[in-house]
Amino acid sequence: MAPYNLHWGIIATGSISSEFSRDLLVDPSTRGVTDISHSIAAVGSRSVQSAERFIEGLKAAAPSDGWTWGVQKGKLDGVKACGSYHDVYNDPNVDVVYVGTPPSAHHRNVKDALLAGKHVLCEKPFTFDLEELDELLAIAKDKKLFLMEAVWTRFHPLAAEVAALLESGKLGKPQRFSADFSMDWKPDSEPASHRMLNPALGGGSLLDMGPYPSVWAMLLVQRNPHNHDQDPQVVFSHQTVYERTQVDLNSRWLVQWKDLCQGLLLSDLSASGQREATAVLQCEEGDLVIHYPPYKAETFSIIPRPDRFAGAIKEKTTHHHPIAQGNNGLSYEADEVARCLRQGKVESEKMPWAESRIVQGWFDVVRTQGSTPLATIKGTAGQ
Missing domain, CATH: 3.30.360.10 (Dihydrodipicolinate Reductase; domain 2)
Known part of the structure; x- marks a missing residue:
C-alpha cells in the first residue's frame, strides 16, 4: 500500500517555517516511517516574491542536505507561491495548514484557516490567552477539523x-x-x-x-x-x-x-x-x-x-x-498530524486539547x- 501523502500549506517564511518545511521533505524511512509522506502545496507570505524566495531556498538543497530527497522525489512539484495567507487557506490542494507566524498572530491565523475549512498545526505557544484558545477549539470542534499545538518535543x-x-x-x-x-x-x-x-x-x-x-x-x-x-x-x-x-x-x-x-x-x-x-x-x-x-x-x-x-x-x-540523522526533529509531529487525519481524528492523543x-x-x-x-x-x- 502506498504511503498516505499529506499536502501542506505553510504560513509565514521565517526560520521555524523553513526548518519545518525542510523536515517535511526528509525521507521518512530515515526515521523508520513507511506509512506517511509529506508534500508542500503552497507557501504564504506577505508578498509573492518572499514566498518564491522561500521555495527557491528549499529547491536549492545541496546533495548532503537531508531534505534533498523530497526535492528529488517531487514533493515540491506544483507548489504555489502566495502573496497572502488567505490564498493558502483557500487553495483546494492544501490539506492542512502549518502556522509559523509570531505568537501574537496565532489566533487570527488559525481562526482564518479553520473558518476556511482547513486542518491546522500551530506553533507554540498556541495562543496569547485561554480565551483565544477556547474560541479556536470551539470552531475546530464545530467544523470537525483537526487542530494541534506544535509541541514537537512530545513526538521525539x-x-x-x-x-x-x-x-x-x-x-x-x-x-x-x-x-x-x-x-x-x-x-x-x-x-x-x-x-x-x-x-x-x-x-x-x-x-x-x-x-x-x-x-x-x-x-x-x-x-x-x-x-x-x-x-x-x-x-x-x-x-x-x-x-x-x-x-x-x-x-x-x-x-x-x-x-x-x-x-x-x-x-x-x-x-x-x-x-x-x-x-x-x-x-x-x-x-x-x-x-x-x-x-x-x-x-x-x-x-x-x-x-x-x-x-x-x-x-x-x-x-x-x-533524532534521526538529517532531520531537525520537526517531522515527527508532522507524521502525527498525518496519522490523525488518516484516521479522521480532530485531536491528537499525544498532544490533546486539554493539555494545551x-x-x-x-x-x-x-x-x-x-x-x-x-x-x-x-x-x-x-x-
Missing part, C-alpha cells in the same frame, strides 16, 4: 522511552519536579524591536520559552500513572522585568498536583541553563534527569537517591535516543500576576 524518540519508563513503575511515585529553559541571550545586544523584547509581539521569556519546561511537566507529571489531578494549579509565580522594554527577563511558577507533588518551572533570558538537569523528576526509588536542551532532548539518566535515603535504583544509567489548555492557563496566571505590559493586554478572541 526520547519522549516515548521516558513514557515507557514511567509506565513500568520502576521509579515509584513522584515526590517533586523541576524544569528549566534558560538561554544566556544577552538581551542588551538586541534592538528593542526584536520579537523577544517587544511587548506588542508577546515578547519576554514566558510565552516563547515557557512551553518547554511545561512540556516536561506534562510528560513527566501530568501523564504519570500516579497522577489523578486533571487541573493542576499555579500556587505562586514571579517575574523579573527587563527594564529597557518591560518584558519578563525571567519567569518562574510553582504548580501543585493534588495528592502527588509540586513542580517548579522556570524560563530565563539571562542564564545558560544546566547541561544535565534541564528537567528533573524525583521519585520514591530514584530520579529521572533529562539532559539539555529541553526542546530537543536526546539523553536522560536514571540516578540513585542519596545513600541516606536510598531507594531501589542502585546505579546511575544513561540512555541516548537521538492546562499550559495556556498557567501562562495566563503568570502573565496577569506579573508587572509587565502583557499583564493587561487582551487577546483577540471574538474578533
Whole structure:
C-alpha cells in the first residue's frame, strides 16, 4: 500500500517555517516511517516574491542536505507561491495548514484557516490567552477539523522511552519536579524591536520559552500513572522585568498536583541553563534527569537517591535516543498530524486539547500576576 501523502500549506517564511518545511521533505524511512509522506502545496507570505524566495531556498538543497530527497522525489512539484495567507487557506490542494507566524498572530491565523475549512498545526505557544484558545477549539470542534499545538518535543524518540519508563513503575511515585529553559541571550545586544523584547509581539521569556519546561511537566507529571489531578494549579509565580522594554527577563511558577507533588518551572533570558538537569523528576526509588536542551532532548539518566535515603535504583544509567540523522526533529509531529487525519481524528492523543489548555492557563496566571505590559493586554478572541 502506498504511503498516505499529506499536502501542506505553510504560513509565514521565517526560520521555524523553513526548518519545518525542510523536515517535511526528509525521507521518512530515515526515521523508520513507511506509512506517511509529506508534500508542500503552497507557501504564504506577505508578498509573492518572499514566498518564491522561500521555495527557491528549499529547491536549492545541496546533495548532503537531508531534505534533498523530497526535492528529488517531487514533493515540491506544483507548489504555489502566495502573496497572502488567505490564498493558502483557500487553495483546494492544501490539506492542512502549518502556522509559523509570531505568537501574537496565532489566533487570527488559525481562526482564518479553520473558518476556511482547513486542518491546522500551530506553533507554540498556541495562543496569547485561554480565551483565544477556547474560541479556536470551539470552531475546530464545530467544523470537525483537526487542530494541534506544535509541541514537537512530545513526538521525539526520547519522549516515548521516558513514557515507557514511567509506565513500568520502576521509579515509584513522584515526590517533586523541576524544569528549566534558560538561554544566556544577552538581551542588551538586541534592538528593542526584536520579537523577544517587544511587548506588542508577546515578547519576554514566558510565552516563547515557557512551553518547554511545561512540556516536561506534562510528560513527566501530568501523564504519570500516579497522577489523578486533571487541573493542576499555579500556587505562586514571579517575574523579573527587563527594564529597557518591560518584558519578563525571567519567569518562574510553582504548580501543585493534588495528592502527588509540586513542580517548579522556570524560563530565563539571562542564564545558560544546566547541561544535565534541564528537567528533573524525583521519585520514591530514584530520579529521572533529562539532559539539555529541553526542546530537543536526546539523553536522560536514571540516578540513585542519596545513600541516606536510598531507594531501589542502585546505579546511575544513561540512555541516548537521538533524532534521526538529517532531520531537525520537526517531522515527527508532522507524521502525527498525518496519522490523525488518516484516521479522521480532530485531536491528537499525544498532544490533546486539554493539555494545551492546562499550559495556556498557567501562562495566563503568570502573565496577569506579573508587572509587565502583557499583564493587561487582551487577546483577540471574538474578533
